[in-house]
Every structure is written in C-alpha cells, then in structure tokens.
Amino acid sequence: MIRFPIEHSLRYRVAVALATFSIFIVGTLCIILYFASDNIEEAHIEQVIEMEMDHLVHRYQKHSDFISQVGSHLKSYVIHTMDDELQIPAYLRGLQAGYHRIYYGLEDFHVLVRTTNAVKFLVAYRISLHQQRLSKLRLLILLSWVIVVAIAFVVGYLLAGILIKQVTELAERVSLLALGDIQVGLLAQPDMDEEVAQLAHALDDFQSRIKRMLQREQEFTANISHELRTPITTILTSCELLVAIPDLPVRAHHRIKMIEAAATRMGEQLQALLFLAREQALGVMEPVAIAECVFDAVEPICAEIYRKKLNFQVNIAPAVTVTLNRQALHTALMNLLRNAVQYTESGFIRVEFNNQRLSISDSGIGIEPAYLPLLYERFFRGSAQGQGLGIGLAIVKRICDHYGWLIEVDSIPGKGTTFHIILP
DSSP: OOOOGGGGOHHHHHHHHHHHHHHHHHHHHHHHHHHHHHHHHHHHHHHHHHHHHHHHHHHHHHOTTOOOOBOSSEEEEEEOSHHHHHHSOGGGTTOOSEEEEEEETTEEEEEEEEEETTEEEEEEEEOHHHHHHHHHHHHHHHHHHHHHHHHHHHHHHHHHHHHTHHHHHHHHHHHHOOGGGOOTTSSOOTTSOHHHHHHHHHHHHHHHHHHHHHHHHHHHHHHHHHHHHHHHHHHHHHHHHHHTSTTOOHHHHHHHHHHHHHHHHHHHHHHHHHHHHHOOOOSOEEEEEHHHHHHHHHGGGHHHHHHHTOEEEEEOOTTOEEEEEHHHHHHHHHHHHHHHHHTOSSSEEEEEEETTEEEEEEOSSOOOGGGGGGTTSTTOOSOSSSOSOSOHHHHHHHHHHHHTOEEEEEEETTTEEEEEEEOO
16 A cells, blocks of 8 residues: 555644544535525425415406416416316326426426315426526535635645644754753743643653763763773783793794784774774774775784685775775774684685775675575674674674765675675
8 A cells, every 4th residue: 555655744634634624514514505405495496386376366366367377487377177177288287286296308397286166276387497506506515615625624734834833843953953962951942832842841851861871871881991991901011021021932922922812802892892882983084095904904814814725815906095984994894804704714805996895705605695684783693603792794884884884795605705885
C-alpha cells in the first residue's frame, strides 16, 4: 500500500478532522433539506390543487354555466353527464372522488376529484415545473455541500498551521541546538501556549538530564583513559630502557619487543575504544600522504605478514595526498589491515587508491553473504579464526560515519575480501 508523507503531518490531520466534521454536520443538514424539500414541494402542490378546486367550485356555484379553463399545466373540468366525462382526456376518466397521482408518458399529474350535488369537479396539475425546481434545489444542495467541505479543508489547513506554528518553531529550535550549548529553560518561551510550554519544559528537563549524563560519562572516560594510559606509558618506557641494556640476550630482546608491541596495540585499542564511546575527533585536518599513512598503519603487523609470507602491495604513488584527519585514517587502516592479515593464510594483501577510493584487498577466507548485514556490529565475529574483540570494523564504521566517508565491502567466500573507503 502506498503511503504519502503528508499523511504523517499533524497539520494535515487537523485539516482532515475539521473537513470530516464539516462533512458530517453539513451532510446531515443537506440530507434533511433534501427530504424536507420533497415534502414541502408535495405540500405546496396539494395546496395549489386545493385552492384551484375551491375556486372552481365557488365559480360554478355562482355561475353554473361557466366554462372551465384548461391550461398547459393546470386543467380543471366540471362534469355533469357521461358525455362530459368522455370529453376529458382518457387518462383522467373514471376517477373517483379523492386525491390521485397519474403518470402519463413522461408526465406526472396530481389530480383532485370532488363531487358536489351529483356534479363532478376535477383539477389536474402537471408538476413538471415543480420537478425542475426541485432538481435544481437538490443540485444546489449537493454543490453547496461540496463547496463547504472544500472551504472547510482549506480553512482547516490554514488554521492548523496557526495552531501548530509554535510546535513547528519549537522543533526547529531543538534541531538547531548544539548538544553542548543546551541551557535549561532555553526552549520554553513566555508567549507559548500552555500545552506547547509544557512540552518545551519537558524537553528542557530532558536535555538537562542528558547534559549531566554526558558530563559524568566524559569525566568517567577521561579518568579511565588517564588510569589506563599511565601503566601503558610505564610499560613502554620500561621496554625502551630494557632494550638499551648492553649485551642483552637475543631471546630477552625478542620478549621485550613482544611486550612493547602488545602495549602499543593496547594503547591504540584504548584510543579507538574512547573514540567509539565518546565519538570525538581523533586529530586535526591536514594534507596526508596516503602511501605513508598505509606504511605507518601496517608497521605493527609486519612481523605477522613476514611470518605468513604474504605478498604485501601498496599501489599508491608517494605524491598522492588528501586533506583529512590523519589519525582517523591511520586507525581505520590499522583495523582493516589487521583483519586482512588475520584472515589470510597465503596470497596477498593489496592497498590501492583511485578516484578518492581507498581499497584494501586480500586473498583470505572471505565473508559469508549472511554475515554482511552484521559486519559492523560490535563484538560480532564471522569466524573463529584470528584473535580480537570483534570491534575493529565497528570502529572503522564509526570513524567513516563521523567524517562523512563511505565504506563498502566486496567479498567472495574462499577467495578474498575488498574493503573500500570512499573519501569525499
């Protein structure tokens, strides 16, 4: 079923409600007038015939030899004998005293017959003029009903605009408010109607509670960030000092490097998690050499690439630069490259950049089509292979949404996957 957006408009619904009310009220009145006009017209016709009959009898009683008049619509006859009966139209013969309605061809006659002193008086009235007048009246009633309904809808729509103007203005102010600049009582205005003011006060209270909640969350994440960064910095500093010790055994040196790499990765994950929770900018906008950023992002996983003997290719000219947030791109690339290495046991990892499209391809296990809708869900992992929390792609998606980048994926199970980041 097709639904039009206007059906969801409060202004439209108010106009329809008023038009519906008008349809009911005016329609009821029109129906009453429709049937009442028929009864009034019938009563008028009977009155005309009665008056003509009284006039006919009165004239006969004064002048018994007068000749009754026969017009195009009103015909009156005085019948003394059977010969007189045969002189009148066939469709009027043989009628008994009383009121009669006769249809002759397309004509409709109302006939009144009265007998006085063995004299029969007959008045026949052709009501075509009444029928025409009644038809015009009914058409006028119908047109009036349609016009009133149309006027009611237009007037209702205009009145509804006036009624909901304050609600519309309130919605516009709410949409323009910056989250950090919300002030209690900012939306409520002294000249508002009572109901709109009540809504504005409720929104002010709600936004105030959101502001307090965000302040508490920011304080909490800032404290957590500080508390976690301190031990990570200590670990990294200790690793640097240990590596600088002369004659350090190779095995110990390797272990220290592993600790340093794990601490570095933990710091990066902490930064990404904070971004995911607070959705704050990761850095400033600046010209970024794409190839250099790719090599920086892949450096922490070079050992894994060498261990798996993967062919790592960067098909990007060193001079290619784009103005964007370097740290955001670095975080996105780091997560995509780590995923590519984790799920690729042999073959290649390829990074390309053409027409503002940055592509990271691999020859890994691919992604099942059923998993694609859930790909950017937090903690979702489509395969047990590899290690991680399942938040890498969620972080990448959040970064892309925050900076207006588009992310697309092409994947064939068993053959590989390609992620595309389309820069504006």
